[in-house]
Amino acid sequence: MSTSETTTMTAPNPAAARIPKKTVKDFKFIKEIGSGSYSTVFLAIESGTNRELAIKAVSKELVTRTKKISQVFREKDILALLTDCSYAVKLYCTFQDERTLYFGLTYCPNGDLLQYITDAGHLEEEVVRFYAAEIIEALEQLHNRHIVHRDLKPENILLTDDMHIQLTDFGSGVIMDNNDSPPQSNGTKNVDEEKKPIKRTNSFVGTAQFVAPEILKRGAIHVGSDLWSLGCIIYQMTTGKHLFRGHHEYDIYNAVARVSYKLPDDFPPLITDLVQNLVRLEPSERLGSEETGGMEKLKSHAFFSQFSYDTKWGNLLNQRSPLETKVKLSSRPKLSNDELETMSSGFDDRVEARLIGLRMASDAPNGIDAIVTGSSNISLSNETSSLHETDNQSTLSDQSSTKSMYNSPSSNSSFNNNAPVIARRLQMPDHALSLSEQASKNVYHKFVQNNLIIKQGILDKKKGLFAKRRMFLITEGPAIFYVDPDAMELKGTISWTADLRIEQKDMKTFLIHVPGRTYYLTDPDQDANTWCKSLISIHYRYYNTDPNRKLSTTTSYSSSSSSSAMQTIVPVTEL
Structure with a gap:
């Protein structure tokens, strides 16, 4: 383990210190709801309160072997700073056992934005406008706290019960400043500051179709990286396709580095102007950066002038999501008290076997046996x-x-x-x-x-x-x-x-x-x-x-x- 990783793991964080401490025995693990390269996310119920949480279980062995320790603790520190952010998942508790680190997070029952884009093919302009506005308000809250997400994409935008957004997956994020002073006027950090712990990762982060050129080139950290991603997301919501495409990631990276993309001839004019002003090579030239007039300038773009009379900036969470009336929300049968009583708390080999069995049974069209003998549903x-x-x-x-x-x-x-x-x-x-x-x-x-x-x-x-x-x-x-x-x-x-x-x-x-x-x-x-x-x-x-x-x-x-x-x-x- 490197010195910087040791420092990051042990350095006190006042915000993180306020997070309640729990143990794995305080929860009953219901089912698997997601997975990543070194973690699995479960729906769990807290014993005593019956509160539903998304428990992110991180393999200590995997993060150590892949040298992602600093990334895991960076995500924890960022989440601790976002406890009062209305557009980010909340970190309710952390705990660990011999093999695993656990993070208790907000449970968003309606999945992520990507699944709705995929199911619909593309979203209507009214829906694009609403969710673009919520993402802008979310980024404003992050950037005011000196946080840059750096891996913003529809898959990392979760949807609550009433179909409002919650940003998640801050492992690629960065804290631009550790004190109360505002970000630098040009929105960047100099080379010396980037050497300080937690403020910068030393390897490429982000997802090819949404990553900004300065991240790809390991350039200076800038809030404009999230604005680039916003432009890519708006395009995907509107068309159902990626703005930057290629047969291999290498092709996509080349297109990103050259800002090489083509908008359809029939693309809506206002969205065309918005995307073109967000997806620019220089971070300082992207609409919403401090150099272009900040988030207020972005909010005043003509695309958002078509909000209905009762839809106001700063009041979006009190408005009804246009998707709520257009999609059938997932039904979530509640476990009975008797079922919860008979379910074991904690996470041991028996619980792990049960969860793997549940996952395989839910995947198979006709039960577990169908995994070997069943027909495909493709x-x-x-x-x-x-x-x-x-x-x-x-x-x-x-x-x-x-x-x-x-x-x-x-x-x-x-x-x-x-x-x-x-x-x-x-x-x-x-x-x-x-x-x-x-x-x-x-x-x-x-x-x-x-x-x-x-x-x-x-x-x-x-x-x-x-x-x-x-x-x-x-x-x-x-x-x-x-x-x-x-x-x-x-x-x-x-x-x-x-x-x-x-x-x-x-x-x-x-x-x-x-x-x-x-x-x-x-x-x-x-x-x-x-x-x-x-x-x-x-x-x-x-x-x-x-x-x-x-x-x-x-x-x-x-x-x-x-x-x-x-x-x-x-x-x-x-x-």
Whole structure:
């Protein structure tokens, strides 16, 4: 552990000292409601008060190994400073046991903003205006407390019972000042100040589609980073799409660094002007920065002049959310007192087993057994994926119909299905050139045994109650490799045989079933459908079979065909 991390962990924080101390025995853990790269979030009920809380359980082993200790304690310190902020989740208590740190947070029963954008396709202008205004008020409260969020995105905007916002996930945040003086006039911190504990992280933070260029380049900290993210969120609410897009994160980062984006021709004029004034290269030029007139200037933008008569800045929390009347809010059956009485308090192996069982049962369409034998609930909407070349990489795009592809004769396949799987290369022009370009430009090439990468991206790989963030690489062969993106270390492979099955659970989660094991994967960008379509397309091209069929529980793993398929990749034991 570094000296700075030790200082951060032990330095007294007056605000944090006021947080009540509890123990794990004070709570009954009901169900899992979310997960991240080193934490899992549970709905829990406090014994005695029956108060519902979201308990964030952080693995000590994972944060130590991934050097995220300072990030965890930074989030705690920021939450302690936001106890009177009406637009941020509250930190009610903290406690720990031998393996885990626990944070008791506000429970927001209606999920996050992203799910409503995804379900609706895009939000109506009235809804965009309301939530953009609430985000602006939330940022004003944060920035007045010298806090920059730095990872603002729809997934980190939770919705309360009455559909108002609560910001969450402050692990990437930074406290710009530790005293009562206002932020510097230019909104930045100088190099010497950035060396002080807690004020700055030394590694890249944020999410590709929402991260500001100065964060990407590790430049000076500026409140304008959140204004950039606001512009990206407004665009996504309006269109249902990301403002910055690319086949790989590398493409997205390049677009962000160049501020390279294109608005649709029919994009609403007022929103066009708002986005263009928020998404600017220089933080000081973004509407809402101190240099442009501050938040009052942003609030006076013409887009917000169309508020109804009774909707006032500073009074939004007392207004009815336009989403509350347009969506069916989630029903939350309450546990009876008898059920609560019989439920064990604390978090031991029995509770952990119960929670894992509940998660698996809720994921499976027909109970726990269906995880192995059940059919997939994925809907492809008559779309499938075809292979083409973009930016010298083989990527996937949706073009033809699933039915026509699945019914095509095997003789039309680009592959000789009788050849050993390991020898199957993509039959495409300039394959050697594409592979050479990949070797020189893609840092993950060294992990894929000289195979051409068809799709790659970050996924959270669940193991027990905690997830590990991995870069997944789907290659010709076919093969699946996964790499620790922090340590740049190959962690494992998934044996791709004819028996592999794909199962999408929701917009965020999907499963890969292979004989003897199921991989539980979550896409942080909530685009599980694209992953599943890609995997299905590749599987059919190699094996000419539907990977959504049921797995046989009596599959023979010693057959010659299975043995041949198992040679697809060299197994690497998960570390």
